[in-house]
Amino acid sequence: MINRKFIASISLALAILFLASCTSLTNLSFNSDAQPGSGVNVRMGQATWDTGWFQAQVFKLLLEELGYTVKDIETLETVPFYFFAAGGDVDFWANGWFPLHNRFLEFDQVQGKVKPVGFQVNQGALQGYLVDKKTAEEMEITNLGDLKNPEIATAFDGDGDGKADLIGCNPGWGCEGVIEHHLDVYDLRDTITHVQGDYSALMEEILIRYQRGEPVLFYTWTPNWTVSKLAIGDDVVWLGVPFSALPEDPNAETAAESLFGCLETPCDTGFGVNDIRVVANVEFLESNPAAATLLELVELPLEDIAAQNALMASGEDSEAEIRRHAEAWIETHRDQVDLWLEAARSAEE
16 A cells, blocks of 8 residues: 655655755855855056056956946056055056066065965076077177177167167066176176167067168067067077176076977076066955965966967057957966856855
8 A cells, every 4th residue: 555644754855855955946046146255346456567557358258247336457567566456446456577676576665465376387487688580600609708708799780889789677577686796796797788768669660670681689478469470489589697696696597408499408487487476455465365275276278378469569459459469368278267256156155
């Protein structure tokens, strides 16, 4: 005989399980679309070097997926950014270079109020001096110290002052101090002029000079559009430096065992390898755990940044186009992106 009470109890249990599963699915759906940043305005900065604007757009779009309202990104010089971030006028930027920017964290007004977050590009940022390959081979130049010879230096003289023109860093950039220090410690002041101004405009002049067959000498970093226009190893080559010499750490080792396109082995570019990291206001991070988690987790492959920089160099350099590049990158990496967003949403629970 069928036990109707048993069937009823089983039916009730199944109904409860069904309702529970529905609730669970509803919560899962809700959590996947949760907007922990709803009602929060975020003020982003970005550096004056446009090779970092793509990353800024990626972070902006991801924060918007979390519900944050990200206002227009403000382009800032390096030192002002650190002061504005410390004062709470800017929440973060994606353009910190470390250890190059360590000295900015030590300013009295900045110390303890901002900090690097995550490793957007880990050990992927190179810096150094490059020269056109043709001149390097003809004059047997392998090291920046070779330009202490006036006969070599004058080959790179574009303004007739008898000194080599070294296209360097914008005033206020972290690399400016390193180049100035190098010219002093390598005793190159008499034969090299550090040419400063708008880096992109100066590098456009370098491209024109190279296309005319003239010698060129410049500082650059990777990722950067310059090395998509002047290919390392084919058009230009890295120069070594006489010895490692960073102004903030004279004992730091900046040599690499090998570096493609360098004329010396091991190759000491004089700068060492840097990490590209988010730098954020500490109070902003503490008040917004979802944003803090996202900023900690996001990583971008160096080759993807270089590919986007090449698009910018080819003319796709408007804000709308850079945003489109960022949107395409996010969709290409949607599976990984969703894991970052899930972790960020979980941080608010």
